[in-house]
Amino acid sequence: MAVLHGRCRFVYTEPRLTCPAMKPNLATRLFAAVLGAAVVVAVAKGVGAHVNLNRDFLGYLNEQSVGRLDLAVPSVTAGYRQQGGWDFLRQRPDLWYRLLRPLPEDAQVPLTERPPAMPTPAELTGASRRFTLLDAERRRIVGFASPAPDAIERAIVVDGLTVGWLVLTPFESVSSGAEKRFADAQARTGWVVGGAAVLLAAAVAFWASRRLLRPVRQVAEATHKLAAGDHGARVPEPGGGDEIGQLARDFNQLARTLQRNEAMRREFMADVSHELRTPLGVLHGELEALEDGVRPLDAQALQSLKGEVTTLHKLVDDLYELSLADVGALSYRKTDLDLREILDDTAGSFGERLRSSGLVLELDLPPEPLPAFGDARRLRQLFANLFENSCRYTDPGGALRLQARRDGRQMLIDLHDSAPGVRDEHLPRLFDRFFRADGSRSRRSGGAGLGLSICQRIVEAHEGRIQAGPSPLGGLWLRVELPARG
């Protein structure tokens, strides 16, 4: 869609939900991120467990074996003492495991009658199968065939003489029997638990990506509709004060504001065109009547045409002024001034107008000046507008009262008039553009409903306030508050 605006040409293109190079959507990426993290954790845990097993479990096995070695030293020593040497082991290597049985309970029992070593925890690890007995000259007598150079040794001392060495070759890997089975079982459990954790993470990631992102998707779809001009687009507002709930509430607020602004814009355009059409229609009709000779071109006809042109002129001027105020371009030349003087002058200039409308003005101004800082021309325009309204919308024979006083740092200016007034429900809309409290009556009097909007802009530009209410005189009461000077 192209919009021509002055000499510039803005081209509006429909926003697209998808990009030409399709990227995975947010839900897929969130799912992949959570799942990826779970897989990394599971693999790291598996590798960690494997490393631990090889390092810590081997350490544990070797510690157990050293304990077992220390337990065996006294019984091996006792065996030597009993047999008077190591020859019995050379002849009967099968006695080796009986000899390793810890003392002291059966220290006195002959070696041949001792049961073989009991399966203690250290025994279960196979520690005693890694023991070697060396004689005093460090030659192997019995036990583990190839003791390692870093083996752990305990001397067998009898009557102060070292008669041999009991040597333990440490485990270097988990490679046999029970240990291997234990390690395998550990690894299996690790992989099963890891796999289950990944599956669970996948399920949670899937649920979370759908559940958490649903409101975000709804906002994205609604934004798309809003961008396409559907100002009625709304999203459900989830309860709770989290960020997603806030996003939904803010989106709806944005959509409501846009809808209201759009409605106001349409209304404004309709009002402007209507207000322009009425005097133009009258002008056109009168000109046709003159052309057709239905009406003579005399002074009265010219006066009437001039009246319509003046109405049009005022309307266009007011609109222009309001639009300047809207964009902040309405210029103000502020100086130190006396409000009392401005009010007095304006009231004076309406003397004839008030008399012809059959209205009496009661002026209640203080004798001393009312110093303020503002644009004298704009302030005169403000009070003239209010006086003009009172003249227009007050029944003949009525009264006006203008009061002004200083109240601390504020100047209070009150303008009262007699009946008719404005109904209570219309009071809050009085300062809206094109608002007329009584359409037909006001239109007859020629007002477009812009005067009070302009008044409000002028008061705001002076950091003041303007309010309306019912007057004790029976008509409208308007109060203007302006900051006092000095």
Ligand SMILES: Nc1ncnc2c1ncn2[C@@H]1O[C@H](COP(=O)(O)OP(=O)(O)OP(=O)(O)O)[C@@H](O)[C@H]1O
């Ligand atoms: N003093 C008043 N007494 C009763 N009604 C009033 C008075 N002043 C304003 N109104 C009502 O408020 C409406 C809005 O006033 P406003 O000055 O904004 O517009 P207008 O007088 O109709 O047109 P314009 O000022 O643009 O020529 C008027 O149409 C009138 O119905």
Ligand SMILES: [Mg+2]
């Ligand atoms: Mg007016």
